[in-house]
Amino acid sequence: MNTPGAAGAVAVLGGTGCMGRHICAAFAERGARVVAVARRRTPGVGAHRFLPLDAAACTAGELAAVLAAERVGTVVNATLGWGRTEHEMGHVNVRLVERLLAALRAMSDPPRLVHLGTIHEYGPVPHGTLIDEDVVPRPQTLYARAKLTASRMVLEAVRAGRLDGVVLRVTNTIGPHPAPESLFGSLAARLRDEGATVGVELTVADARRDYVDVRDASAAVVLAAGSGTAEPLLNIGRGEATHIRELIDALVRATGLPPGTVRDRQGDVAGRSAGADWIQVDSSRARRLLGWQPRYDVDASMRDLWDTVRPASAPAAPVPGGESRRR
Secondary structure, eight states, X not given: OOXXXXXXXXXXXXXXXXXXXXXXXXXXXXXXXXXXXXXXXXXXXXXXXXXXXXXXXXXXXXXXXXXXXXXXXXXXXXOOOOOSXXXXXXXXXXXXXXXXXXXXXXXXXXXXXXXXXXXXXXXXXXXXXXXXXXSOOOOOSHHHHHHHHHHHHHHHHHHTTSOOEEEEEEOEEESSSOOTTSHHHHHHHHIIIIITTTOEEEEXXXXXXXEEEHHHHHHHHHHHHHOOOSOOEEEXXXXXXXXXXXXXXHHHHHHTOOGGGEXXXXXXXXXXTTSOSBOOBOOHHHHHHHOOOOOOOHHHHHHHHHHTTSOTTSOOOOOGGGOOSOO
């Protein structure tokens, strides 16, 4: 396998986001020269070079010039856009990819592209389905449809020989520095602020989801960047469908709070927003072609998640029996 970024810098679009910051760190650990590209800098995202740029708003020519000036050999699209309407979703998820593909076509020596899609592009599947790359996508949410459109644009360009790239459809992620608006990021904040005094009431979906540690997903990105595999589409997940309640209990254990701290109640259901009650990912293709495998189990991911959310004065979550934080 080639060393990621050996032929140039690694530009991570969305490099200050909850996923992008880990991707930047993973490449930097391999010795790559990293350029984090985002609209604004976020505190605590590392000492990488930061480039303030709205990639969706600039022209393809401007983006190509930036990538050439930075001598970029690999581009990772780790942007995550959200909107309330189909137009807004398309603007933040599809338009950027349109500009990026046009920019790469305009370059004399275009970089390799690693595009982060989402497992939700496949849409809801029957209970018990192992989601591999041959599952026909039938997304039902605005977000998933927009992400599928963007992924298909990349896949079409790669399969037509116009682009050197790969699409990774990544499942839900947990681990350090969660997005504040995510299920476990918001729940961890509530446990920090309310858990020790009044506890937390939450209505939990009867759903089973595949959650992979964000650092494991980032390792897959690094491997995909340096791989010469001809397969343009790879699914990334831990391979286990875990009930949302079990995941919540793992987070509560990480806090050291009593088991009954999160109580069931009627109302809005936690864990239903992604529009699927069953997600189990088949990552055998990524394991076979990239040599990738997840290292962190759910308890380790939740302990490390809590360590980045808990009050500074609170003790770190204990590791039961001194067991390894990884698998």
